[in-house]
Amino acid sequence: MSRAKVQSTERSITAGSDFLHLDIAAAPSGGRAAWLADRLRDAIADGRIAVGARLPASRVLAADLGVSRGVVTEAYQRLGEEGRVAGRGRGGTVVVAAPPTPTVRPAPAAAPAPAALFPSAPDSDIFDAVRAAPARVDLTPGVPDLAAFPRADWLRAERTVLRRLAAADFGYGDPRGAPTLRAAVAAWLARNRGIAVEPAEVVVTAGVSQALGLLAQALRGDGIDRIAVEEPGSLGVRQHLNNWGMATPPVAVDAAGLRVDDLVATGARAVMLTPAHQFPTGVVLDGDRRRRLVDWARDGGLVIEDDYDAEHRYDRPPVPALRALLPEHVGYAGSVSKLLAPALRVGWLLVPARYRDAVVAAKRNADLGTSVLPQLVLAELMTSGALERQLRLLRRRHVRRRDAMVAAIGRHLPGATVHGAAAGLHLLVTLDDAVADTELAAAALERGVKVQPLSWHCQRAHRPGLVLGYAANTATDIEEGIATVAAALRRLRTR
Template identity: 85%
Template sequence: MHPDRATTPASAAPSGPELHAGSDFLHLDIADAPRGGRAAWLADRLRVAIADGRIAPGTRLPATRVLAGDLGVSRGVVTEAYQRLVEEGRITGRGRAGTVVVSAPVPAAPPAAPSTPPSPTTLFPPAPGSDIFDAVRTAPARIDLTPGVPDLAAFPRADWLRAERTVLRQLSAADFGYGDPRGAPALRRAVAAWLARSRGITVDPTDVLITAGVSQALGLLAQALRADGIDHVAVEEPGSLGVRQHLNNWGMATPPVTVDAAGLRVDELVASRAPAVMLTPAHQFPTGVVLNGERRRQVAAWARAGGVVIEDDYDAEHRYDRAPVPALRALLPEQVCYAGSVSKLLAPALRVGWLLVPSRYREAVVAAKRNADLGTSVLPQLVLAELMTSGALERQLRLLRRRHVRRRDAMVAALTAHLPEAVVHGAAAGLHLTVTLPGDVPDTAVAAEALERGVKVQPLTWHCQRAHRPGLVLGYAARTATDIDEGVATIASVLRGLR
């Protein structure tokens, strides 16, 4: 009996190569086989594919009837080819499991020596390149205290699966086609309701654009602004290196404007003559400062005089010791481009965000989104909409706030115990703390040495275009209290050794 237990006689199989030109399987073309040696030819093609790894161990081969029909040969040809490989120990018959490859591919050359990972010193240059976050993200560390990541272990898997099943039960076949490039209507409605409840923003769902996170939103905005003659966007100083790099990649100059204890210095913004500004007013990155009432009024006056505000509502949901701050977009709908996402609430891997723009930019931004990808993946949008409308997302936020505040407190306690000379900034909200350090030891050197000892952090000066006091940006949301204490103790030890 041949490997896949077929018993139909060969005469019952399709006859004549004229029925089929070939097979998608390994791109086999029976016309290449010699007339009297088809079984040997097929066995050789399979043997070579197993040897070079195109057919991996564990792969189930096509049933003899199926492959014979595809090739337009008698079933006996395929049976004989398979039998030869069985005898050579390359494949085996496993009953109902079919015919399975069991031999490993033969390497064409000795495997290359593993590449040496970059040293921590090269990972923390004073002037990081555009690929720096990719490099740091993949660098191994025992304790990762880099900012910007929520507690990924808290992702609501059960709620997500429940919402996914609900969505799949309701979908029609037509729903699996191409969607609206602006986003699934269900999610646009859910986002509009979410923003009204949590951020005080009144927006028609038809004016919500769904994006692949805030990063894509910035790229779409950059294209629309450049078409409007704007090629300078002022940014906060200190301010997010990643945002600055992204705007630069889209051809935008990013002049720095100082952030102090009250937020962005609007007098500097006016003096810069920049036509647009990028702000994180609810929880400034990386300092944690909230744009105060007087500065908000000044920004509003500047915007009404013709300026464009890009508002990244960074970490707005994660607040612990202060009242909520309304979004600028709620006050200035025709002057503010507003971007948000679920990266800090659920997981960055979802790559789902939203963008609201003044009416004069809406058509250009939608066109840029359509040209970019025809629209964000629809199924995750619909599942997220179900989470928002069912109340599951609010429950997740309440859980995260309780967990994050405990970890924030653990980091403050660790800093008090191990680094009492450091000044802590931004503890009232968010997923990270910023600390400024005593002395003049470069924070890039501190970060490099900490990584040598298994603790990953970000140097504050990365997020500065001008000279700035050294410091560190420390994420706490994704680590346990024990990890946080050990990580901060390691940083303190590094500082003592570098002084």
């Protein structure tokens, strides 16, 4: 190739800039500086370049556009004379003012009335709507103490991970998850949940919600379109399974846990349950029910075990995971949402061998694998002992807050019954009252306190009640929140 052709090619490549998609070919001959000033002025006016933003260095922009530096310098000078930009020495050329242009801003949408946020039959977006509603005290269940997130430990682990990462480690990873985290999860489950599992059996997911979606896809491929669920049981889980095309027949829960005879009567081939600390009642699946459930599974059933908060126990010994008893008939899901923070979106799934390939294929199709860097940092926290230290800290703090909530309920709601206090991050309170719990939740939110009605988690009629989270609140906030709920209840009783 001749030198002339190389120069021509280079000129065509540098005829434009990624900055504002400027195309110098559109500028009139002899008027490039004025054209560039007009383009910059328009971008400042419509907000594409914000006040306070730094413009590209004149040398850099000139090279991008394939013009002399003087063209860019003159354009910047024109804007400076108008008061739009100012030179800041080594800080570069900074936008200091935008031209006054009339803007018509839409009026902010009015926040939904509390009553509208607590329908008797909530839609699939109800949790997003309630989460966005402002509240002085938030007693929503399932939220850990986010203020206790171990920032220093996380940063230390992140630095450790980044120091030893090779360049190749920044590429696409294994859709099953980073081998380091899969090994750390296997060791964590062996120590804390009595589950013997090989790292190769662990699939890392974006939380339990993705784990359920992956399992649902694998089960549909096996001709299963019904997953029985606990009654009462998590509305969020039920909605998620419904979104994946699964019917969710209810199975009654009593003081001993899931009624296996009711499960058999549904004819379902799979069941979703929370045996270590049932949501929302807090009961533990007892020994006789476990044996009967194992027999049901051995006859061809699949148990999906959501071990959502099993590490958070206070007044009772640990409950063994069902997966430890029957690995080839139990799909086991867990995450760090209740240990660290839901925002991390890291969980894990142990899948019976007959479904593992289908689950991994669904994971690959979904996202090619969970973000690797958070996986490696979490693995470092697990292997260094930092996560277990965090768990011990949280247990001590949660016990104090649980005790504060139980005491506050005793003072302000003396007729209420408290369930599930021995473990977890929430209490269930049932009421001997004719008041609808959705109305009570709405009345509490009107007074600045956010709670969750028990009826949301029921497919059948049930006593009214509230599901109250305590982990993320101080004792003072808990006292104020329960007192406010009691005041709302008194007002509803006297209507």
